[in-house]
Amino acid sequence: MKEVSEIVEYCQGLYDDLEFTAVREWKDAEPGRRVIGYLPVYVPRELIHAGGMLPLGILGGGENLEVIHGDAYYQSYICRIPRSTVELAVTNRLDFVDGMLFPSICDVIRNLSGMWKLMLPDVYVRYFDVPQNYRDDIGGSYYVEELKELKQGLEGVCGRKIGDDDIRRSIGIYNDNRKLVNAVYDFRAKQPWKAPSSEVYILMRAGMVLPVEEHSQLIQDYLAAAEAENRPMRDNCRIVVQGSFCEQPPLSLIKSIELAGCYIVDDDYMLVARWLLEDVPTAGDPIANLAESFIKHSTETAAKYEPDGSRKGKHLIGTARSRAAEGVIFAAPSFCDPALLDRPMLANALSRENIPHISFKYAENSGQMQPIREQAGTFADTIKLWSEA
Amino acid sequence: MSTKPDVADVVKERSMLMQKEMIAGNYDQLTMAGELGKKVSSTYVPGNLNELIMCFDMLNNLPEINAINNAMRKKSGGMIRDAEKMGHSEDVCTYVKADIGNMAKGSIAPNGKPMPAPDLLLLSYTGCFTFMKWFELLRDQYGCRTTMLHVPYEGDGKITDNMRDYVVRQLKE
Numbered sequence: 001m002k003e004v005s006e007i008v009e010y011c012q013g014l015y016d017d018l019e020f021t022a023v024r025e026w027k028d029a030e031p032g033r034r035v036i037g038y039l040p041v042y043v044p045r046e047l048i049h050a051g052g053m054l055p056l057g058i059l060g061g062g063e064n065l066e067v068i069h070g071d072a073y074y075q076s077y078i079c080r081i082p083r084s085t086v087e088l089a090v091t092n093r094l095d096f097v098d099g100m101l102f103p104s105i106c107d108v109i110r111n112l113s114g115m116w117k118l119m120l121p122d123v124y125v126r127y128f129d130v131p132q133n134y135r136d137d138i139g140g141s142y143y144v145e146e147l148k149e150l151k152q153g154l155e156g157v158c159g160r161k162i163g164d165d166d167i168r169r170s171i172g173i174y175n176d177n178r179k180l181v182n183a184v185y186d187f188r189a190k191q192p193w194k195a196p197s198s199e200v201y202i203l204m205r206a207g208m209v210l211p212v213e214e215h216s217q218l219i220q221d222y223l224a225a226a227e228a229e230n231r232p233m234r235d236n237c238r239i240v241v242q243g244s245f246c247e248q249p250p251l252s253l254i255k256s257i258e259l260a261g262c263y264i265v266d267d268d269y270m271l272v273a274r275w276l277l278e279d280v281p282t283a284g285d286p287i288a289n290l291a292e293s294f295i296k297h298s299t300e301t302a303a304k305y306e307p308d309g310s311r312k313g314k315h316l317i318g319t320a321r322s323r324a325a326e327g328v329i330f331a332a333p334s335f336c337d338p339a340l341l342d343r344p345m346l347a348n349a350l351s352r353e354n355i356p357h358i359s360f361k362y363a364e365n366s367g368q369m370q371p372i373r374e375q376a377g378t379f380a381d382t383i384k385l386w387s388e389a
Numbered sequence: 390m391s392t393k394p395d396v397a398d399v400v401k402e403r404s405m406l407m408q409k410e411m412i413a414g415n416y417d418q419l420t421m422a423g424e425l426g427k428k429v430s431s432t433y434v435p436g437n438l439n440e441l442i443m444c445f446d447m448l449n450n451l452p453e454i455n456a457i458n459n460a461m462r463k464k465s466g467g468m469i470r471d472a473e474k475m476g477h478s479e480d481v482c483t484y485v486k487a488d489i490g491n492m493a494k495g496s497i498a499p500n501g502k503p504m505p506a507p508d509l510l511l512l513s514y515t516g517c518f519t520f521m522k523w524f525e526l527l528r529d530q531y532g533c534r535t536t537m538l539h540v541p542y543e544g545d546g547k548i549t550d551n552m553r554d555y556v557v558r559q560l561k562e
């Protein structure tokens with residue numbers, strides 16, 4: 001059996017590697033292999049996989065990438081992920097990527113899709129506009145056609161038809177992966193001292209670059225190793241992290257929250273792996289199944305319109321309750337309108353339920369963690385000392 | 390020595406004057422909505438749903454225009470600060486905060502009269518999530534009905550049949 005340290009070291013290596021060596025090696029292993037990059041927050045990776053291609057999650061450049069060119073493309077008052085993603089492109093770190101999907105998450109990513117077309121005219125680029133209307137006969141049928149168009153575009157990249165059986169098989173493989181991802185989240189919520197979030201995070205990040213089958217195996221190895229490892233339980237405060245669904249926090253921020261005395265028992269870091277809340281059926285029309293799952297069983301996040309005002313915040317409250325969380329930390333990227341404009345509504349909903357919360361902002365390259373440690377530490381102490389529960 | 394020209398000397402184009410007149414006329418109508426017995430719909434400029442609103446004989450309140458109008462008259466600083474005091478982040482869209490701050494101050498139109506609360510929030514979403522969150526926030530404050538029209542973004546610069554059908558189905562809904 002593998003040791004936790006061995007798995008963590010492997011994941012850390014993948015996380016640190018801004019050249020995407022593992023993906024390059026995968027691509028070079030067989031002629032004709034193709035890689036499709038995607039940005040947060042959700043794309044149906046099943047379709048990419050069904051075409052025999054590797055979906056590559058691109059989550060910006062992180063804390064170690066020096067952004068020089070990227071800043072020249074943007075005004076100062078927007079978040080960092082588009083700058084560092086441009087930096088990755090102009091420094092040829094993504095020169096092996098055959099296609100890029102830009103999901104609808106905000107106008108920054110939307111406009112980046114247009115820039116990509118101008119910058120890299122030979123790369124297949126698609127702005128993937130998911131419906132914000134969740135009625136079967138309205139948004140549902142629109143989404144079915146969107147998926148068909150996407151499939152057609154992907155067929156152009158992989159050079160073959162993507163058959164229904166291919167998609168069904170991929171749906172099954174991603175269902176398995178999602179179950180395993182959820183198993184890690186459940187395991188961490190139950191015994192957070194055995195699965196620190198700094199480990200869980202890079203384990204999930206590995207899923208952005210590895211073939212899904214390898215990632216599923218890695219998760220199984222981690223679960224077995226983490227269960228077997230004897231780690232002391234601390235009297236930490238259980239918190240949910242909310243608002244980090246697009247530009248990612250530096251790993252040091254996650255470590256700082258933990259060092260400050262918090263166990264993260266749920267988060268919204270890489271929603272693509274947990275977007276669908278139920279298995280996608282593997283029988284029947286696979287495109288219709290993917291669409292129906294999206295329309296009926298997708299998670300709640302700031303990237304979605306909530307048509308019913310009375311439901312605002314219910315999902316977050318439900319998560320906090322089901323994870324037995326004692327508080328919520330809103331941690332959002334600076335200048336992130338979707339997360340930051342959502343926050344007051346969610347915060348009010350939490351206050352109405354007497355769930356404590358605090359908020360701070362970050363950039364993917366934030367370096368100064370002392371204020372974060374102080375805030376998170378004070379929050380944890382406040383809950384432990386003054387909470388009525 | 391150069392001196393700053395007097396604003397009164399600036400020659401405006403006819404279209405500017407006409408625009409000014411139209412906007413002022415809309416504000417006059419809005420602030421008299423009660424007397425006129427008209428319902429008010431708040432909506433955005435992109436997505437342009439004027440024809441639809443006019444069909445129902447409703448008036449148009451355009452929060453972006455309110456925000457920019459207040460900014461041009463140097464009124465929005467205080468409004469933005471008020472919204473920040475209410476918990477809004479200092480680095481989010483100032484149009485949203487100016488609107489929310491204006492609401493807290495009684496939604497005073499440029500003619501000095503209060504604007505009525507909207508009867509309907511008609512959200513035309515065209516790919517900018519700020520719009521979506523903005524109207525969720527307004528709905529939270531006004532508690533009024535919100536209807537959304539999602540107009541897909543033309544990523545490839547062309548309107549597909551699927552996009553058109555989606556918009557038509559939403560309009561029929």
Ligand code: SF4
Pocket residue numbers: 079080081082105106107108109246247333335336337338339
């Ligand atoms: S971090 Fe926020 S503002 Fe920036 S691209 Fe992502 S969703 Fe948009």
